[in-house]
């Protein structure tokens with residue numbers, strides 16, 4: 001009814017414009033109408049997709065008020081759309097609330113009673129942000145574990161296709177571990193042997209040397225490659241929260257435990273878990289981890305019945321575990337249980353023959369990303385080979401990305417500029433050596449990130465000077481106006497009021 005009204009008004013308006021011969025405004029109006037119809041049809045498509053997705057689905061607005069639910073969701077939750085629409089989720093612990101609080105996707109095992117679902121259903125809430133960074137919608141789904149695995153596999157395939165640089169399945173997985181140095185070849189051969197078994201693997205090596213790449217290869221070549229791969233950085237989670245995160249808890253286990261929480265070990269069941277920074281694993285939790293490794297079972301906090309597990313454990317660290325054992329912060333029995341199959345990834349400075357291969361790989365990768373066919377002149381290659389790379393492959397990847405961003409075809413970054421990035425004069429490498437290429441006078445730099453930020457700020461200021469609005473400047477820089485606005489705020493660049501619109 002309403003649509004008929006606006007269509008009628010629109011027709012009248014068009015007729016009037018035709019009669020007055022205002023072709024310009026008529027053309028603009030017709031253009032707007034086409035865009036509007038297009039948006040309308042897309043909206044209908046999305047609704048159709050939701051109806052027929054085969055998955056229980058509910059959408060809320062940014063405040064957690066339900067704006068849509070499909071039949072399957074209504075059936076599974078026994079809610080009625082007519083009663084629930086426009087209101088918050090009528091559950092004791094609405095998932096939308098958690099998404100709103102954490103501003104990130106939330107998934108947890110459902111304990112049955114809370115959402116009145118049969119056991120095994122997994123509730124997920126995914127936030128959708130607007131271009132201004134505001135939370136606009138939350139998409140809530142209820143899935144079986146099997147469905148989650150399936151989605152996970154689809155997503156992984158999609159990501160591989162998109163990035164087209166890392167193929168991480170089967171023998172091909174090894175291709176993502178680049179390098180011709182004998183130690184790297186040896187690692188490939190070790191992975192080939194160990195990956196198909198369920199042996200626990202301990203990967204050691206300096207930060208940025210490629211431990212996670214090795215873990216990805218092991219997973220990609222294992223018989224668990226279609227099952228979950230849960231990665232956790234043990235140093236990033238406060239010790240008092242780590243126990244609950246890893247082992248989970250029962251409802252009522254402690255104040256605030258309003259519902260059962262499934263720990264990450266259970267999430268990884270039948271799959272693989274990567275315990276990164278294992279050297280920082282809290283001493284008091286180490287017996288619990290040992291139990292998982294030895295007995296294949298865990299106790300959730302507040303529960304006396306063990307949960308049986310089938311998880312392959314890969315641990316990684318840049319710490320010296322033998323030293324940690326001596327100082328009494330790492331248990332000896334845990335160390336020997338973890339290092340059934342040890343793999344040491346050498347730092348980049350110990351495999352200089354791989355430097356150029358890696359540099360060219362990243363050059364091509366970022367060349368594609370930023371649409372720039374830049375090359376590495378011989379003098380720069382020489383410097384890259386001589387540098388000690390204290391931050392290993394990760395540092396090189398950052399440096400090459402910076403190089404590609406700052407270069408243009410035929411007008412590559414100069415040796416002086418690169419020297420600044422590498423901070424020759426200031427940076428002590430872990431071996432204590434410094435690199436000063438002959439004839440270079442190293443300029444004061446700042447960290448790589450500071451240099452990058454300065455450069456970005458300068459590019460934005462230049463673009464604003466060369467154009468007459470922020471919108472045009474954003475177009476020139478190839479970014480959205482909203483991103484330009486955010487960056488302008490970050491760098492304290494003043495935009496005129498009308499430019500912000």
Ligand SMILES: Nc1ncnc2c1ncn2[C@@H]1O[C@H](COP(=O)(O)OP(=O)(O)OP(=O)(O)O)[C@@H](O)[C@H]1O
Nearest residue numbers: 176177178206207208209210211212213318393394
């Ligand atoms: N041999 C390699 N071939 C290709 N890329 C690599 C290689 N080694 C490292 N990289 C790349 O370098 C970066 C850092 O590697 P990775 O995260 O595996 O290091 P790490 O040792 O796990 O670091 P941290 O100890 O800080 O967790 C990643 O982007 C990774 O893709």
